[in-house]
Amino acid sequence: MSFTLRLILILVILLALEFYFIKKITGSLKFISPDISKKKIKIPVTIGLIIFNLYPFLGIAFWIYARVTQNDSIAAPENWMLDYFIIFPFWIIILTIVQSILFLLPLDLLKGLLYPVYKKYKSKIRKFEMRYIIAVVLFFSIYVPARVVYDFNSVSIRPVEYFKENLPADLEGFKITLISDVQADRFTNGSRLNNYIDMVNETNPDLILVAGDVITGTPKYINTAAKALGKLKAKYGVYSCVGDHDNWAYRYDTPRSLREIKAALNKFDVKMIDNKNKHIKIGNAEIGITFITYTYTTQIDSARLDSLTKNFDDADLKIFLTHQPRPELIEKARKKNYDLMFAGHTHGGQLTFLFPFFNPSVTHIETNYVKGDFRFDNMLMIVTRGLGMSLAPVRYNATPEITVIKLTREK
The missing domain is CATH 3.60.21.10 (Metallo-dependent phosphatases)
Structure with missing residues (x-):
């Protein structure tokens, strides 16, 4: 598989993960707090999307520039602001998303397998499901960055x-x-x-x-x-x-x-x-x-x-x-x-x-x-x-x- 095809595949996967994660979060928030305004949800989601997608966008732009100038040996700039405001946030967010999805996706699969039961008790199950989603995301939103910092600074x-x-x-x-x-x-x-x-x-x-x-x-x-x-x-x-x-x-x-x-x-x-x-x-x-x-x-x-x-x-x-x-x-x-x-x-x-x-x-x-x-x-x-x-x-x-x-x- 060529590098271009791999790049496209990675972008498709990233978009799919974003879509699934955001859908789960916004749906849970609306269910638990039906009176919450769309604006209060939209603003933090938009900010998160900008931070998350900025790194892939810059990476693609950098790759295109290297191809156009035919200089494959060009290296990315080393800058602490780039690291702490773009690169590290991207990886912490993607780890949080993937880690959360690993605990959310099995629930959706279980719902599909047991759909007749889910349909019968939908209102009761939905209450548990929405609270479960929020709990999982909140937990890993704290655990993931804490663990990343720990692993960066520790040696066993x-x-x-x-x-x-x-x-x-x-x-x-x-x-x-x-x-x-x-x-x-x-x-x-x-x-x-x-x-x-x-x-x-x-x-x-x-x-x-x-x-x-x-x-x-x-x-x-x-x-x-x-x-x-x-x-x-x-x-x-x-x-x-x-x-x-x-x-x-x-x-x-x-x-x-x-x-x-x-x-x-x-x-x-x-x-x-x-x-x-x-x-x-x-x-x-x-x-x-x-x-x-x-x-x-x-x-x-x-x-x-x-x-x-x-x-x-x-x-x-x-x-x-x-x-x-x-x-x-x-x-x-x-x-x-x-x-x-x-x-x-x-x-x-x-x-x-x-x-x-x-x-x-x-x-x-x-x-x-x-x-x-x-x-x-x-x-x-x-x-x-x-x-x-x-x-x-x-x-x-x-x-x-x-x-x-x-x-x-x-x-």
Whole structure:
């Protein structure tokens, strides 16, 4: 599907969501307060529509300008007024709308399925329905912005204990801190980024592994990311695999993007390793790490993957580090008897909606391995939530995470 068709589809969906939401709200208000004037409803609705649609309108105008001038590398202006008065309000409103609809739409579906019952007791059910709609919208109008602010300013440290038989004494209590998707950009820099780095160091790790995506895009934040990651402290070093966004500092020059990011990280003794194995001696023990590049831009070929993962049994602990938790990579790591597999990419869902029994996220379209721990025979895969954001400059029910893995000998 072309970008133009995708854009049209997104606009149609936005309009449909707006129409459904406004219809529900105005209908409920009129039912509960029949004496309320149309003007009192129309004014706030109009203001809300202007705020909500201003961001998509500016985005389309910006896209048309880039097409007309044939300058696809042009970047959106960085301005705090644009962020706080247009971009953030848009995302908070759209999250509130979608989250509310998830609790309103099932009621309409139920009404359709049980229409004879609904028709018979319509007056009584309508009273409950209208109050339910107002209650849902009011609740999420408060919860959504509060949760967005919380997730923007908070970081969770999640401990994981990994048990392994015959673990060498030199690896007993060894701590690996896993982070991912730092994604330095206009929204993740300064105090937010430094706070994350400080919290990583407070875990007192022996080894730090980064599952890729040190920037979001544009070369402007390469040095910001490198300087921040350069402050990380671990006795046995800091290592990263390649992430999707690490290819996109220069959108049409992937080699240059990776070259400049690797060089910047290397100045601060942070190694970004691309499809190679690394052996780390820990006393008389050895940890073997396979760094695999599997991104939207570049995917390792099967022959290279086989070559890197075979004859790697001499290590006392085998780790498979990649950015995306792809099923084919999981299966390869499992078959080759890796102990641990680490990944990021998903941002823990980034925008995860509340719903009974299952919390859906757009990320579920791509993978079921959104966050947390997954067992595959004797291998433990950990998908960490990371710090940064992409597409939407907010997180919702996806608090940033630092994962600390402690090695323990199974008795």
